[in-house]
Amino acid sequence: MRIAFIALIAMCAILVSNIITSEISHANRGMVVSATVTHKENAVNSDGLTAEAGIEEQGEALKLAIAQLKPKFEVPEAFQGKVIREAKTNTEDKFIALTFDDGPWPRTTSKVLEILKENDMKATFFLIGKHLKDNPEIAREIVADGHAIGNHTWSHQYHKFSPAEAAKEIDDTEALIYETTGVKTSYFRPPGGMLKNGLAAYAEQNSYAVMMWSVDSADSRGNGVPVATLAKNVLENARPGGVVLLHDGGGDRSTTVQALPQIIEGLRQQGYKFVTVPQLLGMQTEAPPSQPVMPPEEHADKDTQTLPSQ
Ligand SMILES: [Zn+2]
The missing domain is CATH 3.20.20.370 (Glycoside hydrolase/deacetylase)
Structure with missing residues (x-):
């Protein structure tokens, strides 16, 4: 269970990294992501319920990182x-x-x-x-x-x-x-x-x-x-x-x-x-x-x- 969850965290981290890279390269801040992010958030939630405390914290940190990628249209x-x-x-x-x-x-x-x-x-x-x-x-x-x-x-x-x-x-x-x-x-x-x-x-x-x-x-x-x-x-x-x-x-x-x-x-x-x-x-x-x-x-x-x- 623990190994599986760590693998999930790693996969999500790669996903987040890819999204960030994609966003910067397209100068397209705050777009994309919503459907995929919702899916991954759910995955973290359901697994996080049974994980050990340390992993839960990592899950929460990841969830926060993903939430911050939701579209945000800021004005220069x-x-x-x-x-x-x-x-x-x-x-x-x-x-x-x-x-x-x-x-x-x-x-x-x-x-x-x-x-x-x-x-x-x-x-x-x-x-x-x-x-x-x-x-x-x-x-x-x-x-x-x-x-x-x-x-x-x-x-x-x-x-x-x-x-x-x-x-x-x-x-x-x-x-x-x-x-x-x-x-x-x-x-x-x-x-x-x-x-x-x-x-x-x-x-x-x-x-x-x-x-x-x-x-x-x-x-x-x-x-x-x-x-x-x-x-x-x-x-x-x-x-x-x-x-x-x-x-x-x-x-x-x-x-x-x-x-x-x-x-x-x-x-x-x-x-x-x-x-x-x-x-x-x-x-x-x-x-x-x-x-x-x-x-x-x-x-x-x-x-x-x-x-x-x-
Ligand atoms: Zn009008």
């Missing part, structure tokens, strides 16, 4: 508390990040995941807490496929938030993301791109990256926008280091699903490679501009009247 220090629309990357390499908001959502999120898988690419999903509560399995699928995730508030509303209300919107979503997927993320996207209603200010104070976008597909306007127009909006406005706004949830997103293969193919023809938002920020070649979020009391209400629902 230079971007913490900043509003970011795109990254200043090496223009020769043409990297771009597709982002999907308002899920997880039945059917469309899974269709988006299928298309991304067929194209062997990763993207970033900004999740709404109340949708995550209803669709936890879809969120786990997003993470298992190796995509990055961010926080898009609990209820996706546009009114002014008191500091306590803003904290609840963001903290409750953060807690549920962790509880559901094991992921910690410090990427926040304000609903509607609104920066002055108290939500972004709270995110800034808590060192989130406040992630806006540089390319709007206009799919937030619903199915009235033709598929070809969505694709054209992205393909004509793409730039290296860009962040593309798309939606996989919050309503009928069938036109987004239809446009996605054209968008991917068109960007590939222009020479783009796809990365997640955390990967894109990791490629930044110069310091980001300092653009602090305005405190909510300095905000004039006019913003709320002009922003589309995003």
Whole structure:
């Protein structure tokens, strides 16, 4: 029993080592691992119950090491508390990040995941807490496929938030993301791109990256926008280091699903490679501009009247 358990520990150690090496070599921190890790954690748990004390301790240490490998999307220090629309990357390499908001959502999120898988690419999903509560399995699928995730508030509303209300919107979503997927993320996207209603200010104070976008597909306007127009909006406005706004949830997103293969193919023809938002920020070649979020009391209400629902 003891020898068998030591062998298991050794196998797990090799696994952990391989994962670490793989993650570093792909500059792809915080991704992969979830399915395999869960399996190994279970193996350690069940064997650990009957093992001798010393081995139990080793098992616990290993379990901790594996837990630390769960996806963690940290923001580079230079971007913490900043509003970011795109990254200043090496223009020769043409990297771009597709982002999907308002899920997880039945059917469309899974269709988006299928298309991304067929194209062997990763993207970033900004999740709404109340949708995550209803669709936890879809969120786990997003993470298992190796995509990055961010926080898009609990209820996706546009009114002014008191500091306590803003904290609840963001903290409750953060807690549920962790509880559901094991992921910690410090990427926040304000609903509607609104920066002055108290939500972004709270995110800034808590060192989130406040992630806006540089390319709007206009799919937030619903199915009235033709598929070809969505694709054209992205393909004509793409730039290296860009962040593309798309939606996989919050309503009928069938036109987004239809446009996605054209968008991917068109960007590939222009020479783009796809990365997640955390990967894109990791490629930044110069310091980001300092653009602090305005405190909510300095905000004039006019913003709320002009922003589309995003
Ligand atoms: Zn949204």
